Amino acid sequence: MKRVRFIVMWSTLAAIGLLAVLSIVGAFLGAASAKALFTSPPLVAFWFFLAAILVGCFLVDWRIIRSPGLVGLHLGALLVLAGSMWGSNLGHHVAARLFGIRRIPHGMMVIPVGGQTDQLLDVRTSAPIGRLPFTVGLKDFRIAYYPPGGPWQLWFERPVPPDAPDEDRWARVPWTVGEETAIGETVLRVRVLRYLPYARPTMDAEGKVVGAEPDASSAAPAMEAEVSLRGRAIRGWLAPAGGADHASMPIGALIPVEVAAHADLALYLAEPPRMPKDYFSDLVILEGGRPVAEKTIEVNHPLRWDGYDIYQADYDKAAGSYTVLTVRSDSGLRVVYAGFWLFVVGALVRCWGERAWAVLARRRRHDV
């Protein structure tokens, strides 16, 4: 027995060391390759070996049985391993073969507003991988934004072909009041002379912006800027009027006339993009064509139905016209959760509770 205990002890230390080294290797590989590594046949064998060691600990080490904390820690680890194996792709395959429980481990759905589907797609390739036993419909999709904040941004529209992508077309120009900066990759320079965070534009008789005044009731700013090119300079105001989300200042006059294509160049002052605070999908579950459940899901608040968890994953960033959901089978999940809590409680009992108990018992003995 002593020899078996010795083998289990050193196997445990070796397994912990190997897992730590593999974790570091996996971190360098990236998530996708790390997952492939940790679910490869040799590592599947390792997980079974680890589970066997945990069972072996109970059989050969009496100290574990006598300590509630150690029982919690080791049993928790065993449950996490067992639940993870049962919930893995291999576990789903085994469940289908042995018990006829057929579930798709993981997939995604793309549903337009007003649409419905039971088709699951592969998360990476978007290829169809199977059908759910129920249909998911999207009644509505909403995005909540943070209020716009921070100074407005200065942008320069590059002279590129009309079909060029936005990242090629627009160059953001960093600015600080009083400092001169280059405009994109050009030899043009801009100096911001004044920036009024809340302002009202003043206009001439033709409706052209000629200045601005501070106005606490306004939501828009105003910027006075000077753009220069080889000793020549023009000044102007960028002040959005009438609730507009941007204002422009033509700078083509600085460009030599022979470069006719650049005659309509301009600087733009634009509201910073609004950050999404959260996004919501109003889902309806249908069975046999009839609605049986409804829930509004958002990030951190999935919908659980018939052995699957449905998550808000992404959405149509251009028009908000569709939602992207991921769907994961909950096979083995309760076992994993039970393992998690046993694990934490076991660690607390072993490291804090049992020591505190020992100290109290020692004090009581001294008192007696």
Added chain:
Amino acid sequence: MTFEPTAVNILVLVAMAAYAAAGALLVRRRAAGWAAYGAGFGAAVGAFVVRWVQVGHVPFQNLYEVFLVMGAMMLPISLVCRRALKVGLEFADAWIGVAVLFPVAFGVFDPAPQYLPPALQSPLFVPHVAAYLAAYVVLVKAAVQAAGCVLGRSAALEQATHRMVLLGFPMLTAGLVLGAYWARLAWDDYWGWDPKELWSLASWLAFLGYLHVRGTLGVRYPRLGSALVVLGAVLILITLLWVNLSARFAGLHSYA
């Protein structure tokens, strides 16, 4: 590396000065040292509160904020260690506080306030991060004791290291488990093989290995156990700094 005289940075600078004074005074003039330590704690908590008001959420989001929080955790952890565990070396804690707050005050980390992305808007955000940060501070303090044991083989330092790891390990475990539980709610799986997850698992395993060595071999190999604690602290620093600052480890936790 520059000092921007914002309200938070000024308070952090005051906290650093007070911690430095505490680090010097706690060796001999303990009453004055504790007073300086308390003043530094007050300034660090003040900086934390100001930052909270500025960003509109508990400031646990980026490195600027988590280092500020860790700076404010030093005194409570020193007191718990002194009262409950009979572990001293508070002057070293004060110097750790100076080191932790230095990158906050001198612009090493980006201080720009950030909106909380949807995934971080969860009741699990604060307990998950707080458990990790408290564990990190405790276990780095344990590593200071362990380094002394590796170099000098002191039985007292070995005992202190063990008590500190026993304090920090459940917090580290709670941080890991809360993160996994939260990941299932936010990202659809409790384990995503993300680089940060794997580095944090490696650091947790280093301390688990220490507890196994200490539990099975006792105090026969004090340097082996202490070396594992130092290794664990190095892995914590990698998890906290390298993984967050390097594009090589981009992943689900990149906003941190």
